[in-house]
Amino acid sequence: MIRVENLTKTFDKFTAVKSISFEVAQGEIFAFLGPNGAGKTTTIKMLTTLLKPTGGSIELDGMNPWTHQKEARQRFGIVFQDPSLDNDQTAYENMELHGVLYHVPRKIRAERIEQLLNTFELWERRDDYVKTFSGGMKRRLEIARGFLHTPKILFLDEPTLGLDPQSRNQLWTHVKNLNQTERTTVFLTTHYMDEADRVAHRIAVMDHGAIVAQGTSAQLKQQTGTDSLEGAFLALTGTSLRDEAANSTDRMRQFAAAWRGGGR
Amino acid sequence: MAAIYILWLRELKRYVRSRVQIVVSLGQPALYLLALGYGFSPVFKKAGAGNYLQFMAPGIVAMTVLFSSVFSGIAMLWDRQFGFLKETLVAPVSRLQIMIGRTLGGATVAMIQGALIVVVCLCAGFRPTGWFAIPASYVFVAMIAIVFAAFGTCIGSVITEMQGFQLVMNFLVMPIFFLSGALYPLRNLPRALTWITHADPLSYGVDGLRGVLIGSWQFGFTLDMVLLAALAAAFLCAGAWLFSRIQL
Numbered sequence: 001m002i003r004v005e006n007l008t009k010t011f012d013k014f015t016a017v018k019s020i021s022f023e024v025a026q027g028e029i030f031a032f033l034g035p036n037g038a039g040k041t042t043t044i045k046m047l048t049t050l051l052k053p054t055g056g057s058i059e060l061d062g063m064n065p066w067t068h069q070k071e072a073r074q075r076f077g078i079v080f081q082d083p084s085l086d087n088d089q090t091a092y093e094n095m096e097l098h099g100v101l102y103h104v105p106r107k108i109r110a111e112r113i114e115q116l117l118n119t120f121e122l123w124e125r126r127d128d129y130v131k132t133f134s135g136g137m138k139r140r141l142e143i144a145r146g147f148l149h150t151p152k153i154l155f156l157d158e159p160t161l162g163l164d165p166q167s168r169n170q171l172w173t174h175v176k177n178l179n180q181t182e183r184t185t186v187f188l189t190t191h192y193m194d195e196a197d198r199v200a201h202r203i204a205v206m207d208h209g210a211i212v213a214q215g216t217s218a219q220l221k222q223q224t225g226t227d228s229l230e231g232a233f234l235a236l237t238g239t240s241l242r243d244e245a246a247n248s249t250d251r252m253r254q255f256a257a258a259w260r261g262g263g264r
Numbered sequence: 265m266a267a268i269y270i271l272w273l274r275e276l277k278r279y280v281r282s283r284v285q286i287v288v289s290l291g292q293p294a295l296y297l298l299a300l301g302y303g304f305s306p307v308f309k310k311a312g313a314g315n316y317l318q319f320m321a322p323g324i325v326a327m328t329v330l331f332s333s334v335f336s337g338i339a340m341l342w343d344r345q346f347g348f349l350k351e352t353l354v355a356p357v358s359r360l361q362i363m364i365g366r367t368l369g370g371a372t373v374a375m376i377q378g379a380l381i382v383v384v385c386l387c388a389g390f391r392p393t394g395w396f397a398i399p400a401s402y403v404f405v406a407m408i409a410i411v412f413a414a415f416g417t418c419i420g421s422v423i424t425e426m427q428g429f430q431l432v433m434n435f436l437v438m439p440i441f442f443l444s445g446a447l448y449p450l451r452n453l454p455r456a457l458t459w460i461t462h463a464d465p466l467s468y469g470v471d472g473l474r475g476v477l478i479g480s481w482q483f484g485f486t487l488d489m490v491l492l493a494a495l496a497a498a499f500l501c502a503g504a505w506l507f508s509r510i511q512l
Binding site: 045048049050051069070071073074078080082083084085086087088089093096097098100101102103 | 266267269270271274277278281282343346347348349350351352353354355356357358511512
């Protein structure tokens with residue numbers, strides 16, 4: 001379903017992704033793990049047509065997403081690392097807008113929106129503005145939205161960041177269920193090893209832009225001689241801390257802080 | 265088409281739902297109208313130029329439409345910041361459709377704002393040459409709205425930080441307004457100012473509005489219309505091109 005060969009991305013002099021290769025089979029849940037700045041998000045951006053690769057090839061459902069953008073986009077859904085909902089519209093309107101953008105026929109759209117909002121326990125709140133939702137509810141809505149156009153592949157970029165254990169647990173239950181009932185291939189990144197251990201069929205560990213190991217959770221543990229995925233992860237990527245380049249949201253926060261701080 | 269419609273509808277919904285914003289955004293033009301309209305009125309009359317409120321009201325309509333339409337384009341900054349822009353950029357819809365939906369939505373909102381300020385002007389004592397002039401003037405309101413909504417889209421596609429917003433306000437939008445003849449006649453100005461005001465797209469919008477509403481033309485209907493249409497086409501193309509180049 002996803003085939004990546006020697007994928008590379010270079011920004012000026014910095015190589016964010018160094019010639020990585022992997023394959024994800026149809027219906028598989030594939031987890032991408034790695035410390036901050038390892039290149040996970042850059043990889044997802046290239047897979048989802050947001051960033052043009054410097055080198056290598058990508059195949060999604062047999063097609064090159066860069067040359068067949070519309071067809072490829074129709075086939076995948078994505079839940080971004082940070083929110084991408086319209087806060088000034090209701091949950092239902094957000095779903096509706098997505099359905100229209102993804103050419104879901106009107107009748108199927110209404111049925112599917114109802115079904116998904118029910119699954120993610122948001123049907124009761126369908127007419128409330130998204131800005132009144134908690135972090136967990138927003139995340140659920142985004143994932144529900146990602147499934148709306150019955151994508152063949154769903155990309156989840158750290159979908160559980162900042163959620164409480166209850167929400168995380170529930171979210172993965174839904175994702176697993178939908179993976180089974182709709183045979184959706186799921187490509188996810190996360191920092192929580194227990195999640196990857198629990199939901200992913202196979203795992204790839206990325207560090208400094210390269211894939212350092214891939215296989216099932218058991219294989220990774222065996223390979224590193226550790227008894228937990230966390231142990232395997234640390235054995236593979238070391239224990240030093242990583243710096244991540246500030247994104248525009250961080251810069252804006254700094255800007256706001258500078259104004260409020262009055263020259264501190 | 266459905267994509268254009270749903271994005272157009274989104275802009276409209278956002279507008280209708282932010283009632284406070286509607287009042288606030290009418291406040292500034294209303295203040296100009298009342299403070300300057302009545303304040304300069306005696307001087308204007310003494311100079312033998314007639315009623316100042318009559319003269320400036322079309323300019324205030326142009327101002328309202330200008331601000332509202334440029335802002336709608338710059339509102340893309342918020343969509344970028346709060347992430348919604350990404351949702352539209354990965355959708356299987358051409359960037360052109362997304363850009364057109366957003367721009368037409370912004371232009372529609374600006375036209376509604378224009379209609380509201382016309383009512384404010386009428387309440388303040390403005391009287392057009394005939395009642396039919398009001399619907400007729402809408403040709404120019406629409407042109408100004410499209411030109412500047414597309415212009416706003418260009419800017420919104422280029423700037424990525426909030427600091428850029430102040431920059432655009434101070435160095436583009438305010439000069440466009442002050443140098444457009446909205447507040448003073450463009451006749452007998454110093455030569456440099458004549459050049460600048462003639463290069464300001466809004467001058468032709470203001471002239472068109474003033475011509476239709478109170479029968480006072482400087483450039484004439486044809487020139488105003490042709491120039492605005494050409495600018496609308498140019499900005500729409502530029503906006504489409506810049507929008508298609510957005511990377512996140």
